Amino acid sequence: MADILVYALHYDGAINKNSLGAVSEGAKLASELGGEAHAILLGENVPHELAATLGKYGAKKVLVAQGPDGLAQPLVDAMAKAITDGGYSYALFGGGLLGFEIGAGLAARLGAGVAMEVTNVRAEGGELIAERPILGDSAISEIKYRSAVGIIIGRLNAFELGDASGADAPVEQLSFELSPHASQATMLTRGEQRGADVDIEGADILVAGGRGLGKAEGFQLAEDLAAAFGSTAAVAATRAVVDAGWYPYAAQIGQTGKTVAPKLYLAAGISGAIQHKVGMQGSENIVAVNKDANAPIFEFADLGIVGDLNKILPKLTAAIRARKGG
Numbered sequence: 001m002a003d004i005l006v007y008a009l010h011y012d013g014a015i016n017k018n019s020l021g022a023v024s025e026g027a028k029l030a031s032e033l034g035g036e037a038h039a040i041l042l043g044e045n046v047p048h049e050l051a052a053t054l055g056k057y058g059a060k061k062v063l064v065a066q067g068p069d070g071l072a073q074p075l076v077d078a079m080a081k082a083i084t085d086g087g088y089s090y091a092l093f094g095g096g097l098l099g100f101e102i103g104a105g106l107a108a109r110l111g112a113g114v115a116m117e118v119t120n121v122r123a124e125g126g127e128l129i130a131e132r133p134i135l136g137d138s139a140i141s142e143i144k145y146r147s148a149v150g151i152i153i154g155r156l157n158a159f160e161l162g163d164a165s166g167a168d169a170p171v172e173q174l175s176f177e178l179s180p181h182a183s184q185a186t187m188l189t190r191g192e193q194r195g196a197d198v199d200i201e202g203a204d205i206l207v208a209g210g211r212g213l214g215k216a217e218g219f220q221l222a223e224d225l226a227a228a229f230g231s232t233a234a235v236a237a238t239r240a241v242v243d244a245g246w247y248p249y250a251a252q253i254g255q256t257g258k259t260v261a262p263k264l265y266l267a268a269g270i271s272g273a274i275q276h277k278v279g280m281q282g283s284e285n286i287v288a289v290n291k292d293a294n295a296p297i298f299e300f301a302d303l304g305i306v307g308d309l310n311k312i313l314p315k316l317t318a319a320i321r322a323r324k325g326g
């Protein structure tokens with residue numbers, strides 16, 4: 001029997017979607033191990049109802065710790081205490097930078113093994129095995145834990161949301177002490193750096209722009225096309241362009257960005273690097289516009305248009321507007 005402690009990130013009165021996926025996954029795995037999944041939240045006066053709602057996703061108990069929200073070190077203190085007192089065998093995190101930081105800190109504190117960027121976890125012989133893509137996602141490594149506690153940090157969107165049909169969970173307060181260094185950092189403000197309104201994971205149609213758009217202003221072409229498609233469409237981007245400051249990080253697709261699977265993924269001026277491909281290869285239909293007929297993206301596009309996007313995108317936008325009668 002092994003219990004799993006799942007970290008739930010919350011912000012602005014809502015639990016992060018990746019964390020909810022992790023709670024669902026933790027509950028499924030714990031039942032296969034004959035144990036329970038519990039969740040933990042940290043914050044200043046976390047509302048009881050918010051914590052209890054994690055029961056709907058399968059948490060049998062929710063621990064709430066009082067402390068500074070959104071910082072890794074206080075969470076390392078809180079989770080280390082919870083794990084030591086509660087005898088948890090595994091700590092599970094959905095994707096996200098904060099999870100990476102807490103997981104790494106916990107691994108050091110508890111002498112625990114840690115697997116990051118995990119895309120699948122399975123229960124076998126009473127223990128968990130984490131699967132993690134390696135070598136540019138061309139192979140999968142399987143990780144077993146020799147340590148008393150195993151730390152599993154998922155890749156963004158790796159864990160699917162359960163059906164949320166459970167009952168509210170009992171909520172317990174967890175008291176813990178902050179290490180002296182954990183109170184050295186203070187949260188000044190929280191929020192998405194830019195582009196908080198970009199929801200590329202929920203969109204049915206994505207118009208993704210790459211360096212071929214030439215400059216930040218070039219994204220207007222992608223935005224016009226997405227607007228022509230309507231409310232189910234959004235604009236996404238490659239890492240090259242978000243690093244260049246042309247578009248918000250929230251829109252980045254790929255290995256270090258988001259994983260998407262829209263009905264239509266239209267790539268404009270994107271070469272199709274493996275690190276980008278891993279974030280969008282599950283798309284139902286892939287259309288690529290690129291002026292280089294040898295661009296790697298054409299190797300996995302369903303439809304390829306070779307040409308200058310500055311000419312092709314406005315024509316596509318006009319054609320879609322005309323078809324929609326606008």
Ligand SMILES: Cc1cc2nc3c(=O)[nH]c(=O)nc-3n(C[C@H](O)[C@H](O)[C@H](O)COP(=O)(O)OP(=O)(O)OC[C@H]3O[C@@H](n4cnc5c(N)ncnc54)[C@H](O)[C@@H]3O)c2cc1C
Nearest residue numbers: 210211212238239240254255256257269270271276291309
């Ligand atoms: C550890 C690591 C992690 C990474 N993670 C990610 C990630 O998460 N996501 C990601 O996207 N990348 C990631 N990258 C970067 C990745 O390797 C590529 O560098 C990046 O995806 C390239 O972006 P791009 O296609 O916009 O630019 P480029 O590779 O420069 O491609 C631009 C394309 O535009 C075409 N083009 C130029 N002008 C026009 C025009 N007028 N009309 C039509 N086509 C035109 C060119 O032919 C070219 O194919 C990562 C890299 C590393 C090392």
